[in-house]
Amino acid sequence: EADIYQTPRYLVIGTGKKITLECSQTMGHDKMYWYQQDPGMELHLIHYSYGVNSTEKGDLSSESTVSRIRTEHFPLTLESARPSHTSQYLCASSGQNVLEKLFFGSGTQLSVL
Amino acid sequence: GQSLEQPSEVTAVEGAIVQINCTYQTSGFYGLSWYQQHDGGAPTFLSYNGLDGLEETGRFSSFLSRSDSYGYLLLQELQMKDSASYFCAVRAGYNTDKLIFGTGTRLQVFP
Numbered sequence A: 001e002a003d004i005y006q007t008p009r010y011l012v013i014g015t016g017k018k019i020t021l022e023c024s025q026t027m028g029h030d031k032m033y034w035y036q037q038d039p040g041m042e043l044h045l046i047h048y049s050y051g052v053n054s055t056e057k058g059d060l061s062s063e064s065t066v067s068r069i070r071t072e073h074f075p076l077t078l079e080s081a082r083p084s085h086t087s088q089y090l091c092a093s094s095g096q097n098v099l100e101k102l103f104f105g106s107g108t109q110l111s112v113l
Numbered sequence B: 001g002q003s004l005e006q007p008s009e010v011t012a013v014e015g016a017i018v019q020i021n022c023t024y025q026t027s028g029f030y031g032l033s034w035y036q037q038h039d040g041g042a043p044t045f046l047s048y049n050g051l052d053g054l055e056e057t058g059r060f061s062s063f064l065s066r067s068d069s070y071g072y073l074l075l076q077e078l079q080m081k082d083s084a085s086y087f088c089a090v091r092a093g094y095n096t097d098k099l100i101f102g103t104g105t106r107l108q109v110f111p
Helices: none
Strands: A004-007 A010-013 A019-025 A031-037 A043-051 A054-057 A064-066 A076-078 A087-094 A102-104 A108-112 B003-005 B009-013 B018-025 B032-037 B044-049 B053-057 B060-065 B070-075 B084-091 B099-101 B105-110
Touching (some): A010 A019, A019 A031, A043 A064, B009 B018, B018 B105, B044 B053
Parallel strands (some): B009 B105
Antiparallel strands (some): A004 A019, A043 A054, A087 A102, B003 B018, B032 B044, B053 B060
């Protein structure tokens, strides 16, 4: 079944640690996105990709980086986590028309102590 | 730039009808989408309007008026499970597939 997967679902780490949030999709979508969302708040785009070896920064300034070496995989890395990075991170993918349907993963709830 | 405005909260009772409005300001317009998000969950796609008018999908309908830069989501025969946050979204510009989300409307359905 075509889907989009994020791991881990929850992550608690200490300040200064390097972490990678994983995102994979089995739908063959070229377009993939990372959003950051605080509880009860709107979604902010932090990174997106139109295909392999294509990555762009979103509207929200972020200290994270992404890579897109394979179509199905779009990991997000924080080199040195800080408490201000505590948030939910949502990965998504879309087909040709992003407006017609964006598929979201279940999210990673990150807590940095 | 782009901005989307929604009411922060709406309340209603089971069986009622509720309308969630979305007004937008964009440098170009390529359609309006709606998403539902339950607490602790991921957003799920509800509907898309590329042209003016009403799109109906079961109990949910979505309307768009491009001349008014306005759209709404209409939920009928409300059920408790409809309690969630609802977001409208637009594409950020012509040469981009960035999707910009509205501020979100929290719907609470009471018995």
